[in-house]
Amino acid sequence: MAVSKQTVMAIKSYQNQAENLVKNHLLSDPIIPYTSIIAGILACKVIYNLTQLFSALYFKSYAGLNKVQRIEWNNRGISTVHALFIAAMSLYFVYWSDLYADYQTNGYVTFRSSTLSTFTLGVSVGYFIADLAMIMWLYPSLGGIEYVIHHSLSGIAVAYAMFSGEGQLYTFMVLISEVTTPEINMRWFLDTAGLKRSHAYLINGIVIFFAWLVARILLFVYMFYHVYLHYEQVMQMHVFGFILVLVVPSVLAAMNLMWFGKILRGLKKTLAKRQ
Template sequence: MVTVSKDDMAIKSYQSQAEVLVKNYLLAAPFIPYTSILGGLVAAKVAYEFTRLISNFYFKTYAGLTKIQRIEWNNRGLSSIHAIFISALSLYLVFWSDLFSDQRPTDFVTLRSSPLCIFGLGVSVGYFFADLGMIFWFFPSLGGLEYVIHHSLSAIAVAYSMFSGEGQLYTFMCLISEVTTPEINMRWYLDTAGMKRSAAYLINGVVIFLAWLIARVLLFVYMFHHIYLHYDQVVQMSPFGRLVVFAVPSALFIMNLMWFAKIIKGLMKTLAKRQ
C-alpha cells in the first residue's frame, strides 16, 4: 500500500494552484500582452546581470573598463540576447509559418494574429521599455537622439500591433532587422578590447555590411512591395494602424539608409588601411 506524506500532498497542492494560475491568468488570452511585457522586463534584467556575471569571469578586458563602459558592455549583451530571440521568432513567423501565407485567402493578412505573436511582441515591448529607461537614465552615454527616436517608434508600433492585432506581419518584418544587432555590438566589443586591427574586426565589418543590406535595406523594399500588393487590405485598417504601417517603416528605412552609408564608409576606410 502506497502512503502519501503530508509534504507530498502539500507539494501537489501548490503545483495544482500554480497550474491554475498559469492557465487561467498568465497564459489566458486577455492577459498575454501584460504578462509578456512583464516577462520582457524581467528577462531584460536577467540578461543584463547574466552578461555582467559572465564578463567578470571570462573577459579580462571587462575589469579594466570604466563604470559607464561596463554598463554599456552589459547593455549590449542584453540587446544581443533580445535580438537573437526576436529575429529568430520573426523569421519563423514571416517565412516558415503559414500564419501570414497568401494561401489562406479567407481573411485579411493585416488582421492575422496568434498567442505566439502576441507573446513575442510583448517581450519586445518589455525590452524596448527597459532599454529606453537605461538610455534616458545615462543619456547620452548609451545612445543619442537617434536611438531615442528609433526605440520610441519601435515601442509604439510594436505595442499598438500587439494590443490591436493589426499589421502584425509588417511588425515582424521590421523586427527581423534586429538580426544586425549582435554584429553591431560585437564591433563595439572588439573596439573596446583593443582589437580594431584584428582580422576578426574586419570579418565582423563585412558581416555587418551583408546583414544590414539584406535585413535593413532589401527586406524593407520587399515589405513595401508586400504593402503595395495588399494595399486594399491595409487601407481598411484603423487610421492609426495605417499611420503605423506607412510612417514607421518609412522612418526606420530612412534611418537604415543613413546608417548604411556610414557602414559602407567605415568598411571602405578599414579596407583601405589594410592595402
C-alpha cells in the first residue's frame, strides 16, 4: 500500500520536532547534566525490571532465591549494563576520540569537554546515585562500608567533572576500570547458582585476575604518569578539581590493591583445590 505524500510530510514533521526537542531542550548545554542524571536513574529502574523478568523466565535458580538475594541479583544486572556502557564510552574518549588528544590546540586537556562526554558522565552519576541508594537501603546486604566509600567518591568525582567540565579525561581513565565489574558479577551469579566447582568458575577467576591487573592496577599507573606529564595543566584546575584528580584515584588505587590481594588469595585457593 502506497504511503501518501501528506503522510510522509507528517512523519517528517514529527521527526523534525522530536530532533529539535532533543537538541534544543534535552541536550541543550545548561540542562544536559540534569537530563542525563535523570536518564541514568530511569535506565537503572528499567534494567532492574528487565533483569527481574528475564531471570524469572530463563534461570531456574532465580526462583529459589530469597528476597534479598533476588534484589542483589537484579542490582548486579544494573551494574553489569552500566559497566559495559561506561567502559566502552571511556575507552572511546581516552583512546579513539581526538577530544583529549595532545595534538589538539583547543586549550588545556584538563578543561576539554563535549556534549556527548558530559551526557555520558551524567548517566554514570545517575547510576551511582541509584546504586548507592540501594546499598544504603539494604545495608550491609549489598555491600559494606568499602562500597559506600567507593560509590561516594566515584559519584562526587564524576559529578564534578560533569558539571565543571574539568578533568574529564582522568575521570574516563578511572571509569575504564569498570570493565572488571561484569566478571565480578558473573562470579557472584555462578556462586549463587551453585556452580562454584565448575570450570566456568575457575575460568572466571583467572579472567578477573588479569582484568583487574590491567584495568585497576596498570591503568592507574598510566593515569598517574599522564598526570605527571601534564602537571602544569592539572595545576590550572580549581583547587577542588585538583584535589579530586590526585586524591580520589589514589584512594581507589589503594582499595584496588587491597581487593587485588583478596583476588590473588582466592585464585590460589581455588587452584590448590583443583590439584
